[in-house]
Amino acid sequence: MALTREQYDDIMRGYMQKQNRRHQLRMQRRDEVYREIPEFKALADQVPEVAVNYLHSRLGIKEGERSGSPALVRPELEKIAERKKELLRSHGYPEDYLLVAPECPLCGDTGFIDGRKCRCFKLKEIEILYSHSHLQELVKEQNFDVLSEAYYEGEDLRRFRIAASACRRMAAEFDEVFRNLYLYGTVGTGKSFLSICIARELLESGHSVIYFSAAALFDKLSMYSFDPKAREELRSFTADLYGCDLLIIDDLGTELTNQFISAQLFTCLNERHMSRKSTVISTNLSLKEMQTRYSDRVFSRITNDYELYKLTGSDIRVLKRRQRTAASSGSGLRQTKIT
Numbered sequence: 001m002a003l004t005r006e007q008y009d010d011i012m013r014g015y016m017q018k019q020n021r022r023h024q025l026r027m028q029r030r031d032e033v034y035r036e037i038p039e040f041k042a043l044a045d046q047v048p049e050v051a052v053n054y055l056h057s058r059l060g061i062k063e064g065e066r067s068g069s070p071a072l073v074r075p076e077l078e079k080i081a082e083r084k085k086e087l088l089r090s091h092g093y094p095e096d097y098l099l100v101a102p103e104c105p106l107c108g109d110t111g112f113i114d115g116r117k118c119r120c121f122k123l124k125e126i127e128i129l130y131s132h133s134h135l136q137e138l139v140k141e142q143n144f145d146v147l148s149e150a151y152y153e154g155e156d157l158r159r160f161r162i163a164a165s166a167c168r169r170m171a172a173e174f175d176e177v178f179r180n181l182y183l184y185g186t187v188g189t190g191k192s193f194l195s196i197c198i199a200r201e202l203l204e205s206g207h208s209v210i211y212f213s214a215a216a217l218f219d220k221l222s223m224y225s226f227d228p229k230a231r232e233e234l235r236s237f238t239a240d241l242y243g244c245d246l247l248i249i250d251d252l253g254t255e256l257t258n259q260f261i262s263a264q265l266f267t268c269l270n271e272r273h274m275s276r277k278s279t280v281i282s283t284n285l286s287l288k289e290m291q292t293r294y295s296d297r298v299f300s301r302i303t304n305d306y307e308l309y310k311l312t313g314s315d316i317r318v319l320k321r322r323q324r325t326a327a328s329s330g331s332g333l334r335q336t337k338i339t
């Protein structure tokens with residue numbers, strides 16, 4: 001998948017706006033400091049002349065008595081810089097008040113480094129290209145802040161706690177520890193919810209996340225693979241799929257599986273494993289069913305490289321529905337497991 005011209009221009013316009021805002025803020029702060037600290041302005045006014053002298057002395061150009069030796073002029077510039085910092089501090093400003101940092105320190109909010117797309121550009125690109133998954137919307141409602149144990153008890157609760165803490169650990173240690181998760185178990189036990197919680201944490205820490213239901217993922221892969229005109233689209237799509245920081249495949253097993261899909265799944269998991277990119281899979285399939293449905297090599301990849309967490313319990317969606325009905329009919333159901 002690739003950006004349209006319009007989408008590309010939109011991103012570039014965003015960068016221009018960021019650069020303009022930064023420039024304006026820098027000018028505002030400079031004017032404010034000049035107004036508040038006249039000595040600061042006097043020092044700043046001296047800098048160009050001292051700098052020219054420094055340049056002359058470096059180049060060995062004599063300009064009357066004005067040029068000093070580099071050994072003398074350089075400390076003079078440093079002295080001015082130090083005095084400016086002192087002035088800012090003594091007037092209650094941070095010493096880097098006039099240095100307005102770009103949002104992206106890697107590319108300075110230009111979107112490119114040496115002609116290649118910066119990481120921040122790729123993040124935007126993925127957000128736009130994969131917006132169909134509504135991940136940005138999902139993470140607003142499904143995140144660790146609202147994660148609730150209210151729907152579990154006994155063994156189900158124990159399993160849920162173990163899985164939830166693994167998800168928190170994955171998000172917290174994402175840059176240090178390479179992990180993959182396989183969340184499996186019965187329908188409606190919070191597997192997708194947990195994977196979206198991880199997504200929210202990673203999006204917030206500036207990682208690229210692609211979220212797909214298995215059905216949508218394999219639909220797209222089939223569409224591009226069987227269309228000879230879509231070679232470039234396929235190349236670009238698989239590059240994103242194999243290269244994003246976190247890939248979430250939700251509801252594995254709900255797609256119509258065949259040999260092609262099984263092979264695609266293996267390639268995807270394998271490519272990501274080789275480049276040490278993490279994947280989270282949620283599924284209603286048991287391990288045995290997964291092995292039968294896909295292949296031994298998919299089974300072996302997952303059982304060897306993934307942390308496996310089984311979730312059990314009643315279907316939370318059904319519980320919620322019952323609670324809503326009970327609430328509207330006035331009977332006070334507890335917010336605990338209902339069987």
Ligand SMILES: [Zn+2]
Binds near residue numbers: 112
């Ligand atoms: Zn950047």
